[in-house]
Structure formats: C-alpha cells, structure tokens
Amino acid sequence: MSLQHLDVLVIGAGAAGLMCALNAGYRGRSVAVVDMGKKPGRKIIISGGGRCNFTNQNANPDNYLCQNPHFVKSALSRYTQYDFIDMVERHGVEYHHKTLGQLFCDNSAHDIVEMLMTECGWAGVQVKMQSEVVKVAKVDDGFIVTTSGKDYHCQSLVVASGGLTMPKLGATPIGYKLAEQFGLTVLPTCAALVPFTLHDQDKQRFDGLSGISVDSVVSSESGVVFRENILFTHRGLSGPAILQISSFWKAGEWVSINLLPDEKVYDKLQSLRQEAPQRALKTALSHMLPKRFIERLYQAGELPEKNLNQLSNSDCQSLHDYFHDWKIKPNGTEGYRTAEVTLGGVDTDELSSKTMESKKVSGLYFIGEVTDVTGWLGGYNFQWSWSSGWAAGQVV
Structure with missing residues (x-):
C-alpha cells in the first residue's frame, strides 16, 4: 500500500x-x-x-x-x-x-x-x-x-x-x-447532557405526563443550580434544566426541583384563602402548575384533599416547602445513546x-x-x- x-x-x-x-x-x-x-x-x-x-x-x-x-x-x-x-x-x-x-x-x-x-x-x-x-x-x-x-x-x-x-x-x-x-x-x-430515567414506582407515578414542560430551578446535591424547563418523557425527565444538571449528578443522588420559581407558594395560598376560601386546593394548584401533573400528585396521595379555608398555616408551609423543593432520585440516565x-x-x-x-x-x-x-x-x-x-x- x-x-x-x-x-x-x-x-x-x-x-x-x-x-x-x-x-x-x-x-x-x-x-x-x-x-x-x-x-x-x-x-x-x-x-x-x-x-x-x-x-x-x-x-x-x-x-x-x-x-x-x-x-x-x-x-x-x-x-x-x-x-x-x-x-x-x-x-x-x-x-x-x-x-x-x-x-x-x-x-x-x-x-x-x-x-x-x-x-x-x-x-x-x-x-x-x-x-x-x-x-x-x-x-x-x-x-x-x-x-x-x-x-x-x-x-x-x-x-x-x-x-x-x-x-x-x-x-x-x-x-x-x-x-x-x-x-x-x-x-x-x-x-452528560443526558435525560434521566426514573425508578419503576416513579415511572408509574408519572405515567401519562409525557410532553408536559415546567419552568423550574433544578439543583444538584453539590449545589449547582440551573433555571430552564424540565420535560416529562415516557422514560423519565428531560428538558434543558435536566440535561444541564445531569453533568453534575452522581448515581444515588437526589435532584431538587423548584417547580414555582416565580411564586412564593406560602404567600400565594394565604392570599387565595382570603379571596376564594371555598375553592378546592386542587383547583388552585391547577392554575399554578399543569393540571395533569397536579392530578398525578393527588393520585399518589402527596397533596391534601382540602379546600383553601381548611388549610392551616402549617399546611401552607408544607406545600411551600414541597413545591419549592420537590425531590426526585433518578434511576440513572439514558446513556450515550441520547447524550449530547x-x-x-x-x-x-x-x-x-x-x-x-x-x-x-x-x-x-x-x-x-x-x-x-x-x-x-x-x-x-x-x-x-x-x-x-x-x-x-x-x-x-
């Protein structure tokens, strides 16, 4: 040759x-x-x-x-x-x-x-x-x-x-x-820059949410923070904020997601208690986040079946902490097949x-x-x- x-x-x-x-x-x-x-x-x-x-x-x-x-x-x-x-x-x-x-x-x-x-x-x-x-x-x-x-x-x-x-x-x-x-x-x-997969119980919990996108602030356990959309998929979580945080995530770690970065949930609920006390909490939350997502959280028993006037200050604080620090532990990532x-x-x-x-x-x-x-x-x-x-x- x-x-x-x-x-x-x-x-x-x-x-x-x-x-x-x-x-x-x-x-x-x-x-x-x-x-x-x-x-x-x-x-x-x-x-x-x-x-x-x-x-x-x-x-x-x-x-x-x-x-x-x-x-x-x-x-x-x-x-x-x-x-x-x-x-x-x-x-x-x-x-x-x-x-x-x-x-x-x-x-x-x-x-x-x-x-x-x-x-x-x-x-x-x-x-x-x-x-x-x-x-x-x-x-x-x-x-x-x-x-x-x-x-x-x-x-x-x-x-x-x-x-x-x-x-x-x-x-x-x-x-x-x-x-x-x-x-x-x-x-x-x-x-890296790769979607997360979820454990079976979380996959079942969020079945049917594929395509829903939420503007969020996502944090890793190491303290790295990104604000962009998260996206529910058939296999888990994706979207720009998830791809960004995946580069900093290690197996077994939690990811914290602030689902309402522009709201103070405690203050919002206190205000709504005055304006519409008979409104169901589920209805109020469905105006703040995608309705299908809220329904899934209710089905999983993670939110109280109450009207706004039934909420205590402690309830409002718990909901505030929940939505501003929504935690999920990925099962893994989709790997090199879809990684950027x-x-x-x-x-x-x-x-x-x-x-x-x-x-x-x-x-x-x-x-x-x-x-x-x-x-x-x-x-x-x-x-x-x-x-x-x-x-x-x-x-x-």
Whole structure:
C-alpha cells in the first residue's frame, strides 16, 4: 500500500477536526483529515434540532467542567465566540439568537458543515471519508498511520475523534485508545447532557405526563443550580434544566426541583384563602402548575384533599416547602445513546493548554470532545471544538 507523506493528519471530520485542519492548511501545511463515516460533520448536522447551536455569546471558562478548570482559559481567550461568528457572517450564514446567549442557524446545520468544508477546500485540506484508522505507530520523524484506505506518514497527528455519545453516528473509543497507547491518562467517562430515567414506582407515578414542560430551578446535591424547563418523557425527565444538571449528578443522588420559581407558594395560598376560601386546593394548584401533573400528585396521595379555608398555616408551609423543593432520585440516565456529550476523557494535565499537544509525545495532539472538557448545554461544546481546534491548528 502506498505511503502518503503529510505535515498533519487529523483523525475525525467533526467540528474540532475540521477547524484544526483548515487553520493548519492556511499556514501552508499539507493536511489530510480521515474519518470512518460517510459524511463530515455528522454531529453538527443533527445538533440543535437540525439548526446547530454553533456557539454561545456568553461562553467563558466558567461554563466548562474539567478536572483542571484553568486548562480551557488559553484557547477560549485566543479564539472566542466572536471569532467564530465572524466566520459565519463572512460566509453569509444567517443565524438568530435564542435565550441565554444561544446562536442557531436560520436555515440548517448543513450551512455550518458547508462553511467548514469550503474553508478546508480553500486551505488545500484533503478530507477522506469512510477511512478507518487501523493502527498508529510512532517513528523518529512523526507517525505512521494505517487506515482502511491508505497509509500516511505525518509529522503531527491530531486526534479529534470525539467521545462515546450517539454511537449510531459512528462514535468509537479510538481517541481514548490512542491516548492510552501513548501513555496518556484517560479519566473515567460517562454520558452528560443526558435525560434521566426514573425508578419503576416513579415511572408509574408519572405515567401519562409525557410532553408536559415546567419552568423550574433544578439543583444538584453539590449545589449547582440551573433555571430552564424540565420535560416529562415516557422514560423519565428531560428538558434543558435536566440535561444541564445531569453533568453534575452522581448515581444515588437526589435532584431538587423548584417547580414555582416565580411564586412564593406560602404567600400565594394565604392570599387565595382570603379571596376564594371555598375553592378546592386542587383547583388552585391547577392554575399554578399543569393540571395533569397536579392530578398525578393527588393520585399518589402527596397533596391534601382540602379546600383553601381548611388549610392551616402549617399546611401552607408544607406545600411551600414541597413545591419549592420537590425531590426526585433518578434511576440513572439514558446513556450515550441520547447524550449530547461525553464527560471525562483525555486528562488535560497531560496536554499543553496553549497548543493541545501531549506533554509526553511530541507531535501528538488531542482536541474537542475527546479531552476532559465538557461544556454546558447551549453551544458551549461547539465553542470548545472551535477554540481547541484553532489552538492546535496554529502550531501543527
């Protein structure tokens, strides 16, 4: 099999890999990207409901989980969300703002993939799809990479193979295996930004509530707090607030949910006792939260069958505490199948925060989701891909 000589080989034609490749190509480096999938940017295409939440205006190091929280600072400060927005605008990709700083394509996530592939074309980057990496060997002047298509000799090898999320899209552990092959530490991985599943008794308790959404403040046992919607599903709980808190949740822990963050339930009930004393508590609560949800709580025997004028101050306080600190203990998560990202990965203590290069193996780089960097929901993980890809692209 012929050996193609390159300056840079990138494993993975996703957000980080394409970003690194085009930046290296513009520096005059000979660059190829290999990916085992049929099309580049598969995760980009399905993200954001097909519209790709490509960054967040508020992106900063505080929005990332990493065992070394300082690691992300360099790359995020040198290639910011505004730098990526400039590229999007140069290509005429129309986009819009959503709540909490999120930016989405107006038309399709394909616009972002086309933009990256156009830039790769301009930079002279070769993108080889359906090309599986079989073996990687270190040699004196770089690496020999054997793929299902051809063999490559490269000075710099960039691993941008992503995590374990969405295996139907072709996710594999190759990035972690390569890290371990070259003596790097890989921190334990798990699904993050992922819906919760519930224990059987809770599943039965909330059967029939699928599709109900409630604006809530959700807290983990560690004290992390997010305010967005929660969503009841056939299997458990989802919605933005649940996905956010899942990155901080550990098996066996409770999750606390303030179901009425804009109300003071005690004060509201005291007021209603004066205004409509004969009204049933159930009716009053059904004006504050979805009726089907309240009915389920009654069926489970968790709320008193009383009229408002029958409530004592103690009852009002108990209801206040209940709705502002509604506790649920998830059974687990839906796992990598539906998770947005993988928590954990290549230990960032093993990498240069400026270049993403391995401290142990010269010429070996890890970028994007394969590293132990996990962003919040809302475009932060894409921004890490752009920033870490850019950082490596400046030096490979």
